[in-house]
Amino acid sequence: MPPVRPASLKVRALQWLAQREHSRQELRDKLLRLLQRSAREAARAAAGEGGAQHGPDTDADVHGDPAVEVDAVLQWLEQHGHLSDARFTESRVHARQARFGNRRIQQELQQHGVTLDADARQALQQTELARAAEVWRRKYGGAAADAAGRVRQMRFMVGRGFSPDVVRRVIQAGGPAVDGSDTSTD
Structure with missing residues (x-):
């Protein structure tokens, strides 16, 4: 069973940006923590279901490098004027x-x-x-x-x-x- 992921990094980033302005670094850190937390929760859920033990890199194994994914979202947000330092x-x-x-x-x-x-x-x-x-x-x-x-x-x-x-x-x-x-x- 694939790890449970946040609805969408882009949606979550837009929700945070709707609340207040964020710097690129601050938003990057928040999104990476979100992915790490969801990967840990997925690993716990998989271990609880009797499935194979997954390490903290489970999210990266299934969906690629989280940092690359987050940087792509940040670039999209900047290109569309949602994120501005x-x-x-x-x-x-x-x-x-x-x-x-x-x-x-x-x-x-x-x-x-x-x-x-x-x-x-x-x-x-x-x-x-x-x-x-x-x-x-x-x-x-x-x-x-x-x-x-x-x-x-x-x-x-x-x-x-x-x-x-x-x-x-x-x-x-x-x-x-x-x-x-x-x-x-x-």
Whole structure:
């Protein structure tokens, strides 16, 4: 009896993409895990039915290499405009920029196998001070009363991915006006 397979890799990928944008690497990893899980379940079912023991490569033996199959699905999705790393990057930056600094955003994008292009990196750099001031203002609303409070605020802001220089400027100034005009030469 052939292993039980997901309805269709293409259908499952489209379902995930309908929920939110995914990077190519992220979707590839999810699809490969799906195939591995279905192969393990099929092997367990075959062993439970008294059939011959199948190893973890059962799925590959019957249907070819799972990585090749997944890459073909990903290529089809990209060709038909369903999967786009540029769209994923834009979506992720838009969702994260109000709460996180440039370092945190870039780190998260790297985890998904994508990087910011030069224009997007420059746009984030130009707004980092204003974004940091807004995050600081929402969280604290005012300057700390003592040095320990300032250190706590700085640690929070650096943890959010803002550069130490920007954090220092925000904390020292008590939160510069958020008008989008950054006179720094960073």
